Amino acid sequence: xxxxxxxxxxxxxxxxxxxxxxxxxxxxxxxxxxxxxxxxxxxxxxxxxxxxxxxxxxxxxxxxxxxxxxxxxxxxxxxxxxxxxxxxxxxxxxxxxxxxxxxxxxxxxxxxxxxxxxxxxxxxxxxxxxxxxxxxxxxxxxxxxxxxxxxxxxxxxxxxxxxxxxxxxxxxxxxxxxxxxxxxxxxxxxxxxxxxxxxxxxxxxxxxxxxxxxxxxxxxxxxxxxxxxxx
Amino acid sequence: xxxxxxxxxxxxxxxxxxxxxxxxxxxxxxxxxxxxxxxxxxxxxxxxxxxxxxxxxxxxxxxxxxxxxxxxxxxxxxxxxxxxxxxxxxxxxxxxxxxxxxxxxxxxxxxxxxxxxxxxxxxxxxxxxxxxxxxxxxxxxxxxxxxxxxxxxxxxxxxxxxxxxxxxxxxxxxxxxxxxxxxxxxxxxxxxxxxxxxxxxxxxxxxxxxxxxxxxxxxxxxxxxxxxxxxxxxxxxxxxxxxxxxxxxxxxxxxxxxxxxxxxxxxxxxxxxxxx
Numbered sequence: 001x002x003x004x005x006x007x008x009x010x011x012x013x014x015x016x017x018x019x020x021x022x023x024x025x026x027x028x029x030x031x032x033x034x035x036x037x038x039x040x041x042x043x044x045x046x047x048x049x050x051x052x053x054x055x056x057x058x059x060x061x062x063x064x065x066x067x068x069x070x071x072x073x074x075x076x077x078x079x080x081x082x083x084x085x086x087x088x089x090x091x092x093x094x095x096x097x098x099x100x101x102x103x104x105x106x107x108x109x110x111x112x113x114x115x116x117x118x119x120x121x122x123x124x125x126x127x128x129x130x131x132x133x134x135x136x137x138x139x140x141x142x143x144x145x146x147x148x149x150x151x152x153x154x155x156x157x158x159x160x161x162x163x164x165x166x167x168x169x170x171x172x173x174x175x176x177x178x179x180x181x182x183x184x185x186x187x188x189x190x191x192x193x194x195x196x197x198x199x200x201x202x203x204x205x206x207x208x209x210x211x212x213x214x215x216x217x218x219x220x221x222x223x224x225x226x227x228x229x230x231x
Numbered sequence: 232x233x234x235x236x237x238x239x240x241x242x243x244x245x246x247x248x249x250x251x252x253x254x255x256x257x258x259x260x261x262x263x264x265x266x267x268x269x270x271x272x273x274x275x276x277x278x279x280x281x282x283x284x285x286x287x288x289x290x291x292x293x294x295x296x297x298x299x300x301x302x303x304x305x306x307x308x309x310x311x312x313x314x315x316x317x318x319x320x321x322x323x324x325x326x327x328x329x330x331x332x333x334x335x336x337x338x339x340x341x342x343x344x345x346x347x348x349x350x351x352x353x354x355x356x357x358x359x360x361x362x363x364x365x366x367x368x369x370x371x372x373x374x375x376x377x378x379x380x381x382x383x384x385x386x387x388x389x390x391x392x393x394x395x396x397x398x399x400x401x402x403x404x405x406x407x408x409x410x411x412x413x414x415x416x417x418x419x420x421x422x423x424x425x426x427x428x429x430x431x432x433x434x435x436x437x438x439x440x441x442x443x444x445x446x447x448x449x450x451x452x453x454x455x456x457x458x459x460x461x462x463x464x465x466x467x468x469x470x471x472x473x474x475x476x477x478x479x480x481x482x483x484x485x486x487x488x489x490x491x492x493x494x495x496x497x498x499x500x501x502x503x504x505x506x507x
Contacts, residue, residue, distance in 0.1 A: 048399075048400055049399075050396055050399065050400070069404075070396075070399040070400070071399045071402050071403055071404045071405065072402075073400075074400060074401055074402045075402050080400045082397065082400070086394055086396075086397045088389070088390050088393045088394065088397070089393065090389075090393060091386075091389065091390070091393070095386060095389075098383075098386060099386060099387075099390050099398075099401050099403075100401055102383070102387070102401065102402060102403070103401060103402030104402070144401070148401070148402075
């Protein structure tokens with residue numbers, strides 16, 4: 001289980017996270033929602049060590065990860081699909097997957113497992129990743145993160161700008177990951193996407209979690225969406 | 232000339248491409264390679280070829296080690312800030328230069344060629360060693376290309392070059408990659424120097440010309456583009472040689488600088504560089 005407790009953090013003198021606390025449990029999807037600038041992406045970057053937590057703690061299965069160098073965080077078992085995918089664009093699909101396999105995972109077996117999840121990537125292994133369609137790029141970004149065989153998967157707006165069929169595929173993938181015991185933190189703005197996969201929804205306001213609710217207590221017209229997200 | 236320039240410039244281009252550091256001290260790593268080659272060949276017993284081979288192995292390692300140390304002690308502490316590292320490498324240039332002056336002295340000293348034979352054709356003769364330099368440089372450049380495109384370490388370097396934050400998110404120790412790239416760049420300059428020093432001489436001020444020409448080459452080819460660097464090295468190396476022989480070396484430098492100015496005005500990203 002990933003636990004954030006009273007985390008402060010930001011960029012230089014600009015503090016973004018203010019005493020943020022959150023839990024991500026194995027086999028569950030925790031959705032994080034909030035307005036632009038609320039600190040959702042900074043939260044994920046703080047977990048990855050890309051933004052230093054200046055106070056509080058981040059632990060994975062009881063082990064502190066907030067004081068690890070950024071490159072040690074994925075070794076601990078945290079996979080990250082950043083906003084905008086951030087693929088290694090000039091590299092081929094196969095090379096992107098190879099980078100994902102370097103740190104953790106079981107090499108060829110993990111590769112086969114990931115390609116079985118996204119068969120379309122197998123057909124495009126030699127293709128330069130920046131030439132893939134938006135949906136295929138998102139598949140690759142998720143596949144690359146899954147190559148780490150993560151205990152925790154962080155997804156930052158994975159459905160942004162995608163067509164409905166791709167959104168459905170990503171939803172299926174996230175749902176399938178729940179069954180494997182992966183704890184997922186999903187930053188998402190689409191209410192329908194959140195309600196279809198989430199177990200719990202955390203609303204972030206001003207760099208802190210204002211309210212966390214079980215997903216079954218929320219409906220598409222719940223007042224929290226208007227209050228915290230503005231939709 | 233073009234072959235050795237390509238080696239030196241590829242080192243500079245690699246460092247800029249991966250680390251975004253403009254290494255003003257790159258020419259001094261070239262000079263260190265040449266000076267170290269003099270020491271190694273002078274103190275290695277046996278025929279010149281033994282000393283030369285020893286220099287070819289030891290000098291890049293030694294110079295690469297110095298570069299890795301400089302990375303750890305200076306560049307890393309500056310967080311690889313592009314502007315601060317320019318100033319820092321200017322400082323490094325003078326430290327290395329003065330260290331060479333103190334330990335090696337002000338004299339230019341010859342290093343014996345590993346072999347002396349000429350290819351004699353009916354209409355002219357040509358130094359066999361110069362042809363060897365061209366062949367050796369081509370082999371090393373090919374090895375660098377294979378290393379970058381086929382090896383796991385090359386994949387790590389390219390991933391770091393493209394996006395260092397994302398590289399870290401996949402367990403890549405970017406600081407270690409930077410130290411390795413800085414050492415590799417310096418090592419390539421040192422190899423170039425070992426190859427050229429039997430034709431020129433080892434001197435503590437010999438780093439200026441390779442630095443100037445390397446900058447000319449990487450600006451024309453496109454900063455960070457290895458392919459562009461190779462093409463530009465061929466262009467500048469050959470033109471520098473031909474113009475120097477038939478006219479004057481000064482005219483060759485003037486024309487090269489003019490070409491750089493034209494590239495900066497009409498295609499600032501270089502002939503093969505990506506548009507920002």
